[in-house]
Amino acid sequence: MGVATPERTVRKALGELQRPAERKTKERVFRFLLFAATVVGVVVLGVLIVSVAIDGVPRINSTFFTNYYSRFPERTGIRSGLTGTLSLMVLTASFSFPIGVGAAIYLEEFAPKNRLTDLLEANVSNLAGVPSVVYGLLGAAVFVYLLDFGRSLLAASLALSLLILPVIIVAGRESIRAVPQAIRQGGLALGGTPWQVASRQVLPAAMPGILTGTILALSRAIGETAPILVVGAAFTRRADNVPWEPLDSFTALPIQIFQFVSNFQEEFRVDAASAGIVVLLVVLLLMNSAAILLRNRYSRRW
Numbered sequence: 001m002g003v004a005t006p007e008r009t010v011r012k013a014l015g016e017l018q019r020p021a022e023r024k025t026k027e028r029v030f031r032f033l034l035f036a037a038t039v040v041g042v043v044v045l046g047v048l049i050v051s052v053a054i055d056g057v058p059r060i061n062s063t064f065f066t067n068y069y070s071r072f073p074e075r076t077g078i079r080s081g082l083t084g085t086l087s088l089m090v091l092t093a094s095f096s097f098p099i100g101v102g103a104a105i106y107l108e109e110f111a112p113k114n115r116l117t118d119l120l121e122a123n124v125s126n127l128a129g130v131p132s133v134v135y136g137l138l139g140a141a142v143f144v145y146l147l148d149f150g151r152s153l154l155a156a157s158l159a160l161s162l163l164i165l166p167v168i169i170v171a172g173r174e175s176i177r178a179v180p181q182a183i184r185q186g187g188l189a190l191g192g193t194p195w196q197v198a199s200r201q202v203l204p205a206a207m208p209g210i211l212t213g214t215i216l217a218l219s220r221a222i223g224e225t226a227p228i229l230v231v232g233a234a235f236t237r238r239a240d241n242v243p244w245e246p247l248d249s250f251t252a253l254p255i256q257i258f259q260f261v262s263n264f265q266e267e268f269r270v271d272a273a274s275a276g277i278v279v280l281l282v283v284l285l286l287m288n289s290a291a292i293l294l295r296n297r298y299s300r301r302w
Helices: 006-017 020-059 062-066 079-110 115-127 132-146 153-177 181-189 194-222 226-231 253-262 266-301
Strands: none
Touching (some): 062 079
């Protein structure tokens, strides 16, 4: 291999300058491919949403929210699935948010830089890509049988917490890392302890990103079927069996939608299932809207 001389470097640079048309053509092709991929994704999503809305919106009424599952399509409802999903999200957020934020603060602000910390960080990043059914199997083994919580709302919420904890930790670390060092140095210069600076200065400044990552993680958990199905979600619930206590049995909207789709009657497979999907999409949109509002509120304050 020859040594690069100044003359050779200049000739190479001039050769690059003599091919602007070729570079512009490649750039246009790349932009077109990106635009085409975006259009295809948006169009397919739009067609699916419109198709589901056409079939499901006429079926949505007050009784659809207040009735339980019934063998008669005109009487069936999603009350048990909706209350079960909301209960799951409340418990999952209660477990995952403090643990995830605490782990993010420790790893970013207090953990020593050694091999153990590097191994822990790598494992957290890898766990974010583990299939959800694996967390369901882990939850069934640990929470249902080992800790004897049974096939309950508590076991399912703990399994979902394991599912979204890596996402919350990664999002929290990125948000904490984005806080300027000047804030930390100013707090320490004024006599604050590292814990006071982290809890009163760094954490509030990083809260917009942390809340956004948490609610997006919960949005993923709300549509998961495999973990709660493995842990033991029921297919039907009636009367006063709404899960008010953590050890109660439960069902959820994804399970109930799957039950509608599996029914041989077209009123269940098309109308009721589409209406359940519309309700689930609305809940997801509300959660994402809450993430945007919280992020904007904290961004204005800090």
